[in-house]
Amino acid sequence: MSELVPFLDLYPMTAEVRPAVRYGWDRLLESGQFVGGPSVEHFEQAWASYCGTTEAVGVGNGTDALLLTLIGLGIGRGAEVVVPASTFIATAEAVVLAGATPRFADVSPKTLLLTPETLRAAITPRTQAVIVVHLYGQMPDMTALSRVAHDHGLAVIEDAAQAHGASWHGARAGSIGQAGCFSFYPGKNLGAFGDAGAVVTSDPELAARIRSLREHGRVAGSHYVHGLLGMNSRLDAIQAEVLSAKLPLLDAWAASRREIAGWYRDAFEYTPVRMVEETAGGAGAYHLAVVRVPHRDRVQRKLAEAGVQTGVHYPVPCHLQEPFQRYATGPLPVAEHAAREVLSLPMFPHLAADTVARVCKQLREVLGAEGDESHD
Ligand SMILES: Cc1ncc(COP(=O)(O)O)c(C=O)c1O
Structure with missing residues (x-):
């Protein structure tokens, strides 16, 4: 019987980065800064620069990236958010966890991605945002979708959990909407050695809100002053070192x-x-x-x-x-x-x-x- 063909084999990627990860982890063990600190900041800068945005905020996973973006944009109770029906459950889950209502849209029979027509058909007077999912790593016609969103006053959130490095007319996934949300789950194109995620954006105020929300709503620079109702969803320094080693x-x-x-x-x-x-x-x-x-x-x-x-x-x-x-x-x-x-x-x-x-x-x-x- 011939050898099994695996659906996914992470081992060769892990082998390629093993020396760099070991070096990064050694440095981290010396520094002892396991939450936040230089490892996370370095990866955030590198990831923002790769995606073509000014900011990246590391968070616990891709679902939290979506949830914190929705909360950061003020989208919650009473709001509807258009979500394609063909996606991983987390896209819709984040909408409900934020207190908003998902409105499911159909997709293109060719690409299985949102289209301007299917987006338009799902919009109601209560719609405040659309989550465009780059399913399987492909981006839909972002120019046309952004136009429809703009005409209806909707925020565009990119669910780029499957699309690290994909582009639309040269613009990287995550850089076109108000924010792009990434998962670094191990099997993703850029995968950590555990759960991890990030939001990228070029809106400094949104980035600051998400930074605060991921850390119990802390006011920047303080430890026990909390300006927002937040949660705990930080990117581990250990994972940030893995991601920095893999990014090149x-x-x-x-x-x-x-x-x-x-x-x-x-x-x-x-x-x-x-x-x-x-x-x-x-x-x-x-x-x-x-x-x-x-x-x-x-x-x-x-x-x-x-x-x-x-x-x-x-x-x-x-x-x-x-x-x-x-x-x-x-x-x-x-x-x-x-x-x-x-x-x-x-x-x-x-x-x-x-x-x-x-x-x-x-x-x-x-x-x-x-x-x-x-x-x-
Ligand atoms: C399209 C999509 N959105 C969101 C997520 C959620 O990411 P995570 O598993 O890191 O929470 C995933 C991960 O599988 C995904 O594929």
């Missing part, structure tokens, strides 16, 4: 991901496998390589039997998940249909060309057998 490699890893996506695209050109399409004008970060196939669950099972691990992002659209059904305003056919078909193929920067070829061959064989079965 992010662009090379993104280039590998794009090359691998190209191999998949070429291999499926004359087959029934449809890859989620790229947005013209954007450069995707290919957090995931997602195809759409009929009888997805069966196909996934057969691939697993053949030694190819895959994932499903996501099998249930947000508005059909139990805690969010009460906010659903009707069917969202594109998101619901996509949830039955999407299949995420192995994707990580060190995936070899011959392994990708094996995945493609297995998938073609499984689909060929599926076609024969459906003619029985």
Whole structure:
């Protein structure tokens, strides 16, 4: 039996940064500044500069990045926030945790991202913001979406948890809206060795509010004077050192991901496998390589039997998940249909060309057998 093809293998990335992480951790152990301090500040500056914003605020995880941004923008009770139905649950979760109401929007059948039309259809007089999700690492038409948001007086928050280094006409993910929210969960394109997140923005007042909110609402420069109702969601110094060690490699890893996506695209050109399409004008970060196939669950099972691990992002659209059904305003056919078909193929920067070829061959064989079965 041939070797298992993992869906994600973090080990080669970890191996590349191990000496730099060890060096950073040694320095940290000497300094003893485990919360805040130079390690966090250094990464925040580097991340803001990478994203093309003036500020970055390190927080505990990507969900808190969204939550603190909403609170920092004053979006809470009585406000509606448009969220695409095709996303990880955290996008909608943050809206409800902030006290606001999510309004689910459908997505493009080609890219599974928000479109100006689906955004417009979800706007009501109570809408105050839209969270644009760069799903799978791809950015939608940010120019058109920003125009719709501007026309309706909405704040634009970018959920860039899957899109480190993606760009729209040269502008990096996170730098176009009022704020961009990142997760550095280990499997993300820039992943920590645990939970971590950040908000990037070029609005210094918003950054200052989020800095205060992440630390119990502390007034800057004081320890026991609290000006806001906040929480505890800080980026660990230990994780900041990991992220600083990995950041110089992010662009090379993104280039590998794009090359691998190209191999998949070429291999499926004359087959029934449809890859989620790229947005013209954007450069995707290919957090995931997602195809759409009929009888997805069966196909996934057969691939697993053949030694190819895959994932499903996501099998249930947000508005059909139990805690969010009460906010659903009707069917969202594109998101619901996509949830039955999407299949995420192995994707990580060190995936070899011959392994990708094996995945493609297995998938073609499984689909060929599926076609024969459906003619029985
Ligand atoms: C699109 C999206 N938004 C938000 C999050 C939440 O990030 P975290 O898991 O760091 O809280 C994730 C993480 O999986 C995500 O994929």
